[in-house]
Amino acid sequence: MKQILIATHGKMASGIRYTAELIVGKMAEITTIDAYVTPEDNVEKKFEEYFAQHENDRIFVFTDIMGGSVNQKLLGYSQKENVTLITGTNLPVLMQVMMADDDVTEEEIQEFIDDAREELQVVDLGGGKKSTAGKHDAESIAQGEKITxxxxxxxxxxxAPKKAPAxxxxxxxxxxxxxxxxxxxxxxxxxxxxxxxxxxxxxxxxxxxxxxxxxxxxxxxxxxxxxxxxxxxxxxxxxxxxxxxxxxxxxxxxxxxxxxxxxxxxxxxxxxxxxxxxxxxxxxxxxxxxxxxxxxxxxxxxxxxxxxxxxxxxxxxxxxxxxxxxxxxxxxxxxxxxxx
CATH class of the missing domain: 3.40.35.10 (Phosphotransferase system, sorbose subfamily IIB component)
Structure with missing residues (x-):
């Protein structure tokens, strides 16, 4: 069974889960760990308990920062065959994995990541050099037209308003x-x-x-x-x-x-x-x-x-x-x- 663990510094984990489920609905078993919210927070123990409970499941782990302590503590678990660790988490990638089949491959996840990179843009409605809004061909139903x-x-x-057809x-x-x-x-x-x-x-x-x-x-x-x-x-x-x-x-x-x-x-x-x-x-x-x-x-x-x-x-x-x-x-x- 597919399991998703989101572990981040502070309350990003619970926040991004809430947003993802608001958009796509509850499409996967998700656990969140908001690390270091309190001084006595024992993150290592939470990780141990989680992986012991799901040792027979397919687990996708999302963390916030590559070099952060949360990701570092999870590196050892990523060596397990049933665990895929994804860091630098963003909403589009998380939602894609939520909607994917239980047997989604790491190659497919890499495609999700590549697609998400294209969505990270500076939006410039003025059409200057910064704008990348025309990256996709937004073709019309009858004919293709690129919208920049x-x-x-x-x-x-x-x-100007067009004359209404008869x-x-x-x-x-x-x-x-x-x-x-x-x-x-x-x-x-x-x-x-x-x-x-x-x-x-x-x-x-x-x-x-x-x-x-x-x-x-x-x-x-x-x-x-x-x-x-x-x-x-x-x-x-x-x-x-x-x-x-x-x-x-x-x-x-x-x-x-x-x-x-x-x-x-x-x-x-x-x-x-x-x-x-x-x-x-x-x-x-x-x-x-x-x-x-x-x-x-x-x-x-x-x-x-x-x-x-x-x-x-x-x-x-x-x-x-x-x-x-x-x-x-x-x-x-x-x-x-x-x-x-």
Missing amino acids: AQSAAPDVEKS PQSYDNSTAKITALRVDDRLIHGQVAMTWTKQLAVQGIVVANDEAANDNTQKMALKMAVPGGIKSLIKPVDEAIRILNNPKASRMRILVLTRTVKDALKIRQSVGEIGFLNVGNTGRFDGIDVSEKLVLTPTIMLTKAEQQALKELVALDPKACMQQVPNDEQKLVKDVLDKLN
Whole structure:
């Protein structure tokens, strides 16, 4: 069985575990040792007890500093065949190991580390020499385009509103979408690290009018897209047009909206959605929570959003509520029925 031990100076161990599980869920057996928090802290004894308890398990040990005393005390244990010691720990590597199979190899872990090194960057939206934000090709669904910090920076001419295309009818749409998720943060850790893998997506389409017309938001969202996955950030109507392109139906695409209302509009305009998920919505719209129906701590609905959700469920009774893949999946229909 795979075991993860995080051992650091101070409370970094428990802190990074909390953050990792917040993003990807509880996906592994994790033990944390916050070393030297108190003067009488006997770190050596804690290590001895831990390894004695897990001598038959596959153990991945994460420490903070290569030359630190915590890592030094664990070097002897790293000689065991069932132990892999990883130092200079950061969040992306930890989450990758958490999500990996029990038989993940050290070669695969080295690939996780190499990928994480690329994510350590100075972010410069001005497009100067410091910027490395264009390291991944953020290709469009229909055609490739490289998004750099400079090309995504605000530009009066480029940012001018485009003339809206003529209204189209999608009543008989045959478009197929792999998944549609309502998430008020759009592309973030939970989406990038868990849902893209769970759904094996090849592309992400963000359908949101505000984000599509804000170059800074677009830049930030594209930086969160995992390497090898194509992405588009478009107004809702334009996203619907793209999703009805036959080429889109041949790809595994995850569509993200901030609101249930936008998700409903998309659902009404495509023929089939494999997985419809309400994850997070209504937390950052500026409307007081007292005016909303709180279904979960991350799903808060105005009256208009409540009505949209009822219509969405009528179209797709299998729509579910789930933050990360490891969470319990609840049918929205069942939750709404209990409220009536």
